[in-house]
Amino acid sequence: MKKRFKQLITKYFLIAVILFMGALFLWKFGLPQLLRAYLQFGIGTCGKIPILCKMPQEDLGEVAVNKEFIAGLVEYRFPNTKILVPRQFNIVFERIRKYYYKKYKRMDKGATIYLLHEPVDFFITLFPDIKKKGIEDDYEFLSRTMCANLGTVNNVTDAFFVIMKSIFVPNLSDQNHVKMIRLSFDGKRAFINYYLSEKGNFFDCSLVSLKEGFFKIYIKDPLAQLDLEKVIAIASTIHALN
Secondary structure, three states, X not given: OOHHHHHHHHHHHHHHHHHHHHHHHHHXXXXXXXHHHHHHHHOOOOXXXXXXXXXXXXXXXXXXOOHHHHOOOEEEEOOOEEEEEOOOOEEEEOOEEEOOOHHHHHHOOOOEEEEEEEOOOHHHHHXXXXXXXXXXXXXXXXXXXXXXXXXXXXXXXXXXXXXXXXXXXXXXXXXXXXXXXXXXXOXXXXXXXXXXXXXXXXXXXXXXXXXXXXXXXXXXXXXXXXXXXXXXXXXXXXXXXX
């Protein structure tokens, strides 16, 4: 497993492996009901973790990007990725942190954008056996993960993607009110999970580009400065650097 991805999921990966092996055992010797009960015991119920039973509610198709908003953003460059973001947000790429204004870095009130980038076919390479289940590329892997539903687990493949979903989706505050959508823009296919409230907004963006690979953008916006349209605009500016 690549070092950068291990930094993202090390805390949970061993647990996921143990759960998956247990799920495989139950699938061979038990019933789907037992498999679901095992996952609920190991991960949690949908009452405790509602995202496990949520699926994308809407497919927006190809959406337009707000170019006027993009014009007011500033560029940040990292070893293999660049992105345009609002000035008032701190940026964290893996373990690299950049402040929009270093002198007042303690006064940002937690407005932060976290980034991750992996090359083309990263997940297919990481889990080669998944191809036997008809998962041919990273977008299909991502789609199966976001559409995973604990309540409809019938086999070990379903269980695998529920486990991946429990790892893949970061904290979005009140999961009962999280919205999940599927969309595409500027050559990227994406899933965005988000929660908007007066106490702050959270956005989890997972994007796949056939030429540039996989991108993860997680935004904590405690002052509710961004909406979905602005987040889509920000996500459209992320690119791999060769």
